[in-house]
Amino acid sequence: MANTALSEYIANFVVKYTEKTKSSKDKALLARANLADSRASAGFRLSTKELVYPIVGVSGGGAYFTDIDGNSYLDIAMGFGCLLFGHYPSFLKETLQEQLSSGIQLGPQSCEIHEVVELLKELTAIERFAFCNTGTEAVMMAFRLARLSTKKNKIVMFTNSYHGSYDGTLGARATDNASAVPLYGGILPAAYEDVLVLEYGELNVLEALYPYSNEIAAILVEPVRSREPSAYSKEFLQLLREACNKFNAILIFDEVITGFRCGVSGAKGLFEIIPDMVIYGKVLASGLPVGVVGGSYQHMAGVDGGTWSYGDNSYPRESTTFFGGTFNKNPLTCSAMKATLLKIKGEGAEIVAKLNRKTAHIADVLNNYFSNNLIPIKVGYFSSLFKFESQYNIDLFFYHLIYSGIYIWEGKTMFLSEAHSDDDVLYLINTVKRVALLLADLDYFPSKKHGAIV
Ligand code: PMP
Numbered sequence: 001m002a003n004t005a006l007s008e009y010i011a012n013f014v015v016k017y018t019e020k021t022k023s024s025k026d027k028a029l030l031a032r033a034n035l036a037d038s039r040a041s042a043g044f045r046l047s048t049k050e051l052v053y054p055i056v057g058v059s060g061g062g063a064y065f066t067d068i069d070g071n072s073y074l075d076i077a078m079g080f081g082c083l084l085f086g087h088y089p090s091f092l093k094e095t096l097q098e099q100l101s102s103g104i105q106l107g108p109q110s111c112e113i114h115e116v117v118e119l120l121k122e123l124t125a126i127e128r129f130a131f132c133n134t135g136t137e138a139v140m141m142a143f144r145l146a147r148l149s150t151k152k153n154k155i156v157m158f159t160n161s162y163h164g165s166y167d168g169t170l171g172a173r174a175t176d177n178a179s180a181v182p183l184y185g186g187i188l189p190a191a192y193e194d195v196l197v198l199e200y201g202e203l204n205v206l207e208a209l210y211p212y213s214n215e216i217a218a219i220l221v222e223p224v225r226s227r228e229p230s231a232y233s234k235e236f237l238q239l240l241r242e243a244c245n246k247f248n249a250i251l252i253f254d255e256v257i258t259g260f261r262c263g264v265s266g267a268k269g270l271f272e273i274i275p276d277m278v279i280y281g282k283v284l285a286s287g288l289p290v291g292v293v294g295g296s297y298q299h300m301a302g303v304d305g306g307t308w309s310y311g312d313n314s315y316p317r318e319s320t321t322f323f324g325g326t327f328n329k330n331p332l333t334c335s336a337m338k339a340t341l342l343k344i345k346g347e348g349a350e351i352v353a354k355l356n357r358k359t360a361h362i363a364d365v366l367n368n369y370f371s372n373n374l375i376p377i378k379v380g381y382f383s384s385l386f387k388f389e390s391q392y393n394i395d396l397f398f399y400h401l402i403y404s405g406i407y408i409w410e411g412k413t414m415f416l417s418e419a420h421s422d423d424d425v426l427y428l429i430n431t432v433k434r435v436a437l438l439l440a441d442l443d444y445f446p447s448k449k450h451g452a453i454v
Pocket of ligand 1: 080134136137139162222255290291
């Protein structure tokens with residue numbers, strides 16, 4: 001039966017939302033002819049069509065930013081997880097302004113990179129690092145290095161993971177076996193000839209890999225998947241370590257999200273499992289573009305032939321593959337990395353512990369509330385990443401949060417930062433409760449009481 005009260009409410013809400021964020025909507029409409037933008041139509045549904053446009057940001061500081069209409073938002077997208085210390089924290093502002101006043105020297109070696117690698121080594125206990133501009137590129141490079149150093153081809157990945165937009169990682173498990181198929185048009189099926197996709201967390205992983213034991217170059221895993229943050233397994237990761245030892249394959253941890261967020265030495269440190277290679281990005285440069293591959297001497301030698309010295313007969317003796325890029329180690333990113341790593345070295349452990357506690361508190365309070373009120377939403381979380389999970393379409397819930405001044409991006413992973421105060425957390429909790437109850441009262445959510453699915 002049609003819920004007229006809900007339909008009338010939604011029509012009214014659409015008017016209020018679009019009035020409040022009018023300039024963002026106008027910009028989206030105007031730009032559409034010239035700006036091809038996957039974010040601008042992400043999550044498109046006819047039922048919420050009038051609300052599908054990105055909020056245009058103008059300025060930000062701490063845990064907040066202001067949009068083009070002058071609305072202020074408590075940001076819980078936090079640059080897709082890059083902004084662990086908030087929008088433009090003072091340590092970053094100083095360092096970037098100083099770097100900008102010296103110019104942007106692309107070409108000469110970055111002045112800061114030597115300290116960056118020292119700090120990285122100290123914090124992560126990894127030997128060598130190579131730099132590019134995105135997590136996507138770093139994953140692509142890790143594949144290349146792993147295949148070069150093992151002289152094998154197959155890469156193993158896991159379901160419901162995300163490793164960026166490289167062709168080789170945009171595949172899904174074929175229906176009845178571990179082979180993979182592209183998830184999107186424009187990607188060659190051949191890109192998956194040497195990719196296996198297994199269920200994350202399945203403890204028979206060793207058995208499943210035995211038929212391919214001589215062919216596996218690397219196992220790539222997000223130690224904790226951002227799409228299912230609560231569903232992680234240390235035991236499973238240990239089995240992957242074992243499998244790599246047995247099959248002489250390389251274990252790659254994709255720590256683009258977990259790196260420096262779930263602990264100073266990332267998931268690697270937290271779970272006490274030593275991968276052969278690690279991918280970093282996001283938090284490491286506090287919002288500037290970066291991707292890093294780190295690994296042992298042996299596995300990283302493919303970048304440059306290995307180490308050598310002067311005044312003796314040493315030379316870059318190992319086989320190499322191609323690694324390069326115009327913007328790699330650009331001075332702004334290097335300055336940002338150095339400042340971020342110094343901050344992490346000084347205060348990281350304490351900040352991370354505090355954020356983990358705050359996030360667990362948000363999840364506890366809201367999960368109790370949802371369950372007591374039969375609201376079909378659950379907060380899934382790991383360290384300071386969290387998500388509102390539901391088996392139903394809850395778009396309207398998210399739009400109400402945005403309307404109430406809490407910013408959520410289209411992918412809907414959320415992050416706390418050092419800049420989120422206890423008052424911000426309280427505002428978030430109270431707003432979520434208010435919005436969820438309002439929608440529940442309108443029978444927006446299906447429930448045991450009401451049955452219908454919206
Ligand atoms: N790996 C993981 C685990 C990620 O979450 C992401 C991006 N969110 C990437 C790789 C790709 O990073 P980028 O967007 O910098 O290419």
